[in-house]
Amino acid sequence: MAIRYTDRVYALGLAARWLHLASSVLLVGAAAMIVIAGRSDRATALHWERRVLASAWGWALAALASGLVVIGAQTALFEGRAGAAFEPRAIERVLLETQAGHVWLVRAGFLAILAAFLSLRVSVERRADWRAARGEAVLLGVAALLPLAAAGHAAAVEPDTARAIASDGLHVLAAGIWVGGLLPLALLLKTAATEAGADARPYAVLAARRFSRAALVMIVLLAATGTVLAIIHVGSVAGLVGTSYGRLLLSKLALLALALAFAALNRSVLLGRLGGDGPTVGRPAMRRLSSFVVVEAILALAILIIVAAMNVTPPARHEPPVWPFTIRLSFAALEGRADEATRALIGSQIAVVGLVALITGLAMRAWRLPLAAVALAALGAGVGLALPPLTIDAYPTTYLRPSVPYQAGAIAAGAVLYQTNCAGCHGPRGAGDGPDGRGLPRPPADLRAPHTAQHTAGDLFWWISHGIPESGMPGFVSRLGEEQCWELINYLRALSAGYAARGMGPTIERDRRWLVAPDFTFSVGPTPPHALKDYRGRNVLVVLYALPGARARMSQLAQREGTLAMLGVEVIAVPINADPDAIRRLGPDPRVMFPVVTEGAETIVAAYRLFAVAPHVELLVDRQGYVRAITRGTGEATDIDALVAQIQQLNAEKIAAEAAPEEHVH
Template structure:
């Protein structure tokens, strides 16, 4: 029950705040003149301020109860005070409350003062600040409190307020401007009375014209404002969804967002009709035929804008619920409810698919053109609506099915096992034990049993198979097999964690093949072919321990896989370079490829000034060996060969950016000046992409 009350209170304070902003913006656009509807709006402003304060007080009470888990704390001011003093949410609430008190005071002043634009602008500005401070408690701010993260959300809610908040003012003017017009006075009325009636009639006509002009001004401004609302909404949705677009139709967040978009679509249709048809007829001078058309248009405008306002209240309510729902990118889709999904990655490239999709796009363009043509040719309503609708349905029927592929309950399930060297090494062993006979030593689909199948096993190394399908797809196939292909089930043979380990290995193998595009040179400010390397845990000879991920946001990492004694000369060169690397904000981690005796490993560690990894080395070598391929040496046959020496440069944001393999790349980083140039390039760069995820998708 407390959750329902909290939602309604958030809706109340948000709606009142938005109406305060929109009403003041509307009044500022309308200008400074005397009219009954202006007086009505001014009298309403303080009440909106009081509703805002009441909503904020209720939010404080319910939030305290929810945060402490004790419902009775909703009535205890001492618990409120503790929340205010000790939490970020409480600090944000104080800021909003102070601004709400200030905007209420300004509204009271406006009610008693003559109409003036600057007063409306002041009230709208303070009410906007109240919304902006509230955005600091949004999902965007919760993930990263920065201007870039909060700004789109703040702009979205402020711009939405300019539109939604002005609708009540719009309706007040509509009702004031579309009341029945007085008829000409009867000839028997005295001359003085006739003069007064004419004077009242003229003043009313002037007020109607002024109100109609105010509505048209607002309508002109409303179009770019709504476009900006849609643009900022797309940015926010992209951040809250990330790559999990399937979550839009399989999670609570997605369904709420879809409902919000559907209501917005209806609102946009009403707004377009009002702007193009009814508003131009409003305020036509009497007593001509156009006046009757204007009266009819005014009646429709009142009716449909009232309906638009009700829908807008629903949108604000849904927005309130969405703001307190787990974002789609964090929501866990345990079971995908559909037997298919749409995927460009898995289907694009097939000629038949491309032809049908482009044909669908062409039909969609024709549908849009039919809308414009119908208005120009003045088609009747059935043709004006029916022809574009039929073309749009044909576009969907032609263009969407080719993009559909099979999906499974596990398709969008999040990988519970992190993408690290432990998981990859275990997956490699399981693959060698269970999969090599069919898929081959390197996953190319050329195992000894491959020729016995009517359809050979898929090439998971050189083909972008893992990029076309989700990790959940692979997990499903490992669990239940693939009918009519010879792919067996492994649910009874491998544990769930083991199956996810195999999935991680397949992704590491695919990434390793893509790494053949890398070279000893960093491509400036380019995330490709950069990729997230496997994370690993380690303990080193100097007592240091940690994970590769620990260096994110702080230092570059030069990861050196060496053989002994083949790499002796290179380790000596790196020892001399170590001070320069440290000064360049770069950590050097050395990993022995060989299983060295403890005494020999200790002797090596004693001769170098950087950490030599002693625990975790085997998993690192086994995982990073997958990144050994180059364009000159693709190494696609047999079990694969391990180069004697490999070096990887990981930037401070967690991406693998360059790699040097002496056997394949030539002199490369033997020229230490060249290596330092690459490090300097990484240090000059700002963040290109968010840090790579800890799990495959």
């Protein structure tokens, strides 16, 4: 089969990036390896040093050349035309006007200075000169490598951009010293193992030991910064197994594990044998170590291919994950099932005992094997006992994030879709009592039930689009678009939340925030729209009113608006009949100064009526955007002090450190 054109293009671009990354990394490693190995006056060592320096010079030129290709490709991408890659003007614009361009200029500058410096013929006879010259090469190489972090994914992370860039910078630096040092080390070992290189043998042994120590530090640093970066860019199990970025990371880790296995073997077994000299012990070990180090280097360079691919792949956080398994694990599965919870608890304890036994077994010399066997058995049994109760069916879309936010508009649109597509079976109110649902293999679900907590929005998305064949539910993927499915899901969430909100009364429950107020936008006359979210940090009283019944209450609120404002409460009045002339209807006396919604009222009413149905409804939304109290009435003037007391209680609450409610269904 012919490879598709775009695939070839992708592969070529990847090759340029990889070459650029690899040469930048190898450059730093080569320069650093000389410093790590130290100065020597043996002929073979000097010869090795010259060769490594020459290779560093070559890597600098390779990085510059491949950098040209990379910046050309970026220009084409930024301009949106392939031809722009060859236009000096277009490239100049990218270099001068974008962050990626600035970073490129700085790095190219350092690479050029380094290349020039390495081609200088300076005397390094004296110790101070040697240190200055070799140190400068490392410094310039690092200066050329580090800014890469400011042009990659880390640069776009918010908040904490600086932390992300610092982690990324340390990560590439550590990779540079470890990966880049391998090839020079292998060369030194191979040369020293020959008959002619015997004079450099002690030097090679010393260099290998020093490098091994340095590499260990670098690998620890790589693991630490890599963990930080993975949390920043991937952040979830679904992102790790369900996106291209996550899978690239997994394959990177697999290769890394292999490379580290070689590194561990080299360090623990072969390094120790170098000490003994002679044709039987030292030299064969040195030769073998040399070839094993080459294998380690090849694996590391393969990892860089994956890194180059990750650079052009959107981070998992920004991608919809496709869950590859048919089950997932969640504590939500235990809700209301005490016996299953007990089983999971017992299983987990057995597993912990097994784990402890395993660690003890590995630490002890005597009894190692039997203890490990028992430990493994306990671990397996524990896991086998604990996990099954925690499993929930999962679908490819389970961790898909809704593309439509939880807003009144989406809920209202979903309500309409529900009535035309779902009400026949699930009933007009979602109770599962529709007339068409009677003959089905399984009765339609009661959508008001709180069991939705067990299901993610992505689960609902799968059922709505693909149906549930065994229960007789059809798939709606052909009838509803993706956006409409999400609107429907937003409606279902509001429906279920509204059912739970039946119990919410006019008094707030201290520190209990669970009913998210769907965001909405509204206008007062021709003024630009506002959103409920704009009021975060203030309390909001959303008043759904109807004239003439609520005239008394509206007058009361109008008169006491000053008091409410002083308490940090904004009033938003929404006419239930969505009258565009609502302000005039309220009349000039008393003066109503708070916003009276003239545009957007229909959707607000459609969504918020799911929470409370009454001739007059007041919803108290706290500073974080949760509905905390609902008053249902007829619109008579009531004791305003009761409301004031509730507000004072809200104001006395500490704003929790937890994030404000998500804009999306979960």
